[in-house]
Amino acid sequence: xxxxxxxxxxxxxxxxxxxxxxxxSGDSISSGGYYWGWIRQPPGKxxxxxxxxxxxxxxxxxxxxKSRVTISVDAPKNQFSLKxxxxxxxxxxxxxxxxxxxxxxxTRFFQHWGQGTPVTVSS
Amino acid sequence: xxxxxQPASVSGSPGQSIxxxxxxxSSDVGGYNYVSWYQQHPDKAPRLLIxxxxxxxxxxSNRFSGTKSGNTASLTISGLQAEDEADYYxxxxxxxxxxxxxxxxxxxxx
Numbered sequence: 001x002x003x004x005x006x007x008x009x010x011x012x013x014x015x016x017x018x019x020x021x022x023x024x025s026g027d028s029i030s031s032g033g034y035y036w037g038w039i040r041q042p043p044g045k046x047x048x049x050x051x052x053x054x055x056x057x058x059x060x061x062x063x064x065x066k067s068r069v070t071i072s073v074d075a076p077k078n079q080f081s082l083k084x085x086x087x088x089x090x091x092x093x094x095x096x097x098x099x100x101x102x103x104x105x106x107t108r109f110f111q112h113w114g115q116g117t118p119v120t121v122s123s
Numbered sequence: 124x125x126x127x128x129q130p131a132s133v134s135g136s137p138g139q140s141i142x143x144x145x146x147x148x149s150s151d152v153g154g155y156n157y158v159s160w161y162q163q164h165p166d167k168a169p170r171l172l173i174x175x176x177x178x179x180x181x182x183x184s185n186r187f188s189g190t191k192s193g194n195t196a197s198l199t200i201s202g203l204q205a206e207d208e209a210d211y212y213x214x215x216x217x218x219x220x221x222x223x224x225x226x227x228x229x230x231x232x233x
Contacts, residue, residue: 047214
């Protein structure tokens with residue numbers, strides 16, 4: 001079974017870039033044929049899809065974040081990453097990485113989730 | 124890309140059935156049979172309950188079922204149990220290959 005673990009700084013200054021990595025075990029990013037995604041949850045609020053990347057590199061992003069989001073795959077390290085530029089306090093949230101863990105047509109659902117990593121944007 | 128609409132809260136007594144609605148548009152819920160539902164307990168990662176409107180992943184109780192009619196999807200929890208008290212989110216594939224989520228519904232077991 002695929003397992004995911006997020007890592008990255010827990011504190012980011014306003015206007016800087018938030019960078020997170022999701023390490024994958026139990027399956028190979030480059031051979032599984034899956035989509036890999038990032039979802040976040042501000043304190044006390046609901047879930048928000050940030051974006052997804054297909055194992056071959058095609059990315060899809062939430063329209064509201066599209067200009068600030070970069071998602072990439074590092075196949076040799078079996079990791080995928082999120083970069084969110086020009087952050088503000090509104091980007092404070094728990095960030096989750098996730099995958100359906102099965103081949104799907106389009107990024108449709110997420111069955112396997114990381115435990116989540118909290119990120120605070122503050123000076 | 125507006126969020127899907129869910130009731131803020133739903134409650135029921137143990138053993139009862141409850142239904143959570145998820146209202147969207149023809150660009151998301153109504154346009155694709157790709158609605159999923161997630162359960163989230165406090166300080167835990169979400170758990171997939173339903174995908175592709177009505178399919179259950181292995182290990183998910185058959186007390187959870189999903190349906191869709193037009194632009195509205197629904198999650199029904201039968202035989203409500205104390206452990207079902209949690210937040211529930213619907214999610215739909217949408218136009219331009221994106222995903223849109225609902226605002227979440229807090230389920231309380233009375």
